[in-house]
Amino acid sequence: MQNVLGSYFCNEFKNFQFFYDDTIGECFPFLYKGCGGNGNNYKTISDCSKCKEQLEMEKNPECERGxxxxxxxxxxxxxxxxxxxxxxxxxxxxxxxxxxxxxxxxxxxxxxxx
Incomplete structure (x- = not known):
């Protein structure tokens, strides 16, 4: 997943958030500029880790019975x-x-x- 820092500055505060790097398989902090960005943008490391767990499950999928x-x-x-x-x-x-x-x-x- 691509890390997008936010496309522009706005009236929101800049703060550190987290993104999941699927090439390494880890969550990393980044300085979020306040507005914009994409879905690979988590407020806490815990939220980012849940994404990591979901992605790992999807790498080993199962099909419905039959x-x-x-x-x-x-x-x-x-x-x-x-x-x-x-x-x-x-x-x-x-x-x-x-x-x-x-x-x-x-x-x-x-x-x-x-």
Whole structure:
């Protein structure tokens, strides 16, 4: 997630807030300019840590009963196919995209090929 410091100064006070750096997997403080910004802007480290926990859960998604998760083979074993948003249309034919708060994954049904 990108850290946005706030796009402009306004009548609000500048203060330290926190953002989650998903490349490192940690929350960091920054001086918020008062207005603007994006959703990666937390008033407390505790709020930022909740985001981190949610993102970690979404990196290991599960599909509803009767469906299976689309995975791909990597050097570290099978990993789920993840995207940022379902609007990116990354799930192949036969799979539905399931949007989480931060990430999306693909779920499909097993078909009997007989």
């Amino acid at each position: 469906n299976y998760l689309l995975t791909m083979s990597t050097s570290e074993g099978f990993r789920p196919v993840l995207g940022r948003r379902c609007e990116h249309n990354f799930c192949p034919l036969g799979f539905d995209c399931v949007q989480g708060r931060y990430l999306a994954h693909c779920c499909g049904q097993l078909y009997d090929m007989e």
